[in-house]
Amino acid sequence: MIGVLGGMGPLATADFFRKVISETPAKGDADHVPLLIQSDPRIAPRPAAIVGEGRSPLPELLAGRDRLIFAGAKALAMPCNTAHFWYADLLKGCSVPFLSIVEASVNELPLLADAGSTIGIIATRATLDAQIFDPALVRSGYTVLLPDENVMNTLVLPGIEFVKAGDPLRAGPLIEEAVQSLLNQGAHAVILACTETPLALDALNSRLRVHCVDSTAALAKCCVAWWQSNKARLSVHD
Amino acid sequence: MIGVLGGMGPLATADFFRKVISETPAKGDADHVPLLIQSDPRIAPRPAAIVGEGRSPLPELLAGRDRLIFAGAKALAMPCNTAHFWYADLLKGCSVPFLSIVEASVNELPLLADAGSTIGIIATRATLDAQIFDPALVRSGYTVLLPDENVMNTLVLPGIEFVKAGDPLRAGPLIEEAVQSLLNQGAHAVILACTETPLALDALNSRLRVHCVDSTAALAKCCVAWWQSNKARLSVHD
Secondary structure, three states: OEEEEEEOHHHHHHHHHHHHHHHOOOHHHHHOOOEEEOOOOOOOOOHHHOOOOOOOHHHHHHHHHHHHHOOOEEEEEEOOHHHHHHHHHHHHHOOEEEHHHHHHHHHHHHHOOOOOOOEEEEEEEHHOOOOOOOOHHOOOOOEEEEEOHHHHHHHHHHHHHHHHHHHHHHHHHHHHHHHHHHHHHOOOOEOHHHHHHHHHHHHOOOOHHHEEEEHHHHHHHHHHHHHHHHHHHOOOOO | OEEEEEEHHHHHHHHHHHHHHHOOOOOOOHHHOOOEEEEEOOOOOOOHHOOOOOOOOHHHHHHHHHHHHHHOEEEOOOOHHHHHHHHHHHHHOOOOOOOOOOOOOOHHHHOOOOOOOEEEEEEEEEHHHHHHHHHHHHHHHOOOEEHHHHHHHHHHHHHHHHHOOOOHHHHHHHHHHHHHHHHOOOOOEEEOOOOHHHHHHHHHOOOHHHHHHEHHHHHHHHHHHHHHHHHHHHHOOO
């Protein structure tokens, strides 16, 4: 089974679970990917820790990682972009593959944007400041475009908070306007690099989704592909 | 955290996860219920085993139960009504409370139906034949009304299969018609006693939901209540 280090936030983890199911070609129960999902919303807030204003979630993330591996996970995924700040730390001593949401998302870009084009990023301020996506994008030849301060403060951050408070519909117009502003400024595609934000656009059934890489769905597809490629070598109890 | 023995089927487990979140009064991540969800779709089919036509899922259910407890679950829930055929077996030697979907559902009935009234049940044939709900309903003074053979074969069972195949919208009209037929025959309320069936009515946003106990939501509420009552005595890592 694939272990899911989640709960940051819970609704985004539930969305990830749903997307693993919908991305799986299945006729019945038995075709689906076995998952072991930890949804622990008590993990220390990631944005505050990154800017040095709160305790680090790393010990809790490591404990979750080891709990999942000990319980039988043969690969891991973490449907939270901001928490990928600690991705390198989580890889250290990790005995199973840990699928990266950054890599999964960047790998989807060729479907939407030519090499060398400009890619917008919608994310928490911590994800942007810590440049969690930048190295992978630059390495693949893309130019990065970020929301300006006004868009962050009036649209992106309040939108993320509305989803975390259980109201994706209220978040929808905010995230949609933020995506539109990046497209207006020349982005050829936008990565929804915070797993709360696809919920906002999904709630509206927004027409802008076709210009976006949904990081939640990208990681879900990556998990399905990993399972399809590896299940033959795993035992029926794995 | 609460352990969830799921994957029977995966979409119903994802729906349960979503309903635990939506039933929780929360302003942000940290107010949510910590969950450890095993979604293992490889567990042997329950209906076939109950009628003696396939291997028993009990060894796999026990292994899942123990995996979740060993990984730290302080209570358990299983969002699959048919699997409650093995509920008494799962309680044996179980070191933590195991919340029953049957009890959670029957406890919701007073909101919809007077004592002594007639209650319809929509469920797999195995759940009906094994009378998983009957003792609790009769004990509470209700009269049980089941779908007839024609309704089972043309509406309920195909509807459940459509949800398991990932198409709740196609299941919607079938399950709605099955509920309506029970109401027409005198049921005062109907228990959606198969966790695939609320997905079917939700997909349609069916007006009949007001007459139904959603067993998935009932178990979700029961988990939220358990967590709210017990979290104070648990450690921050539980």
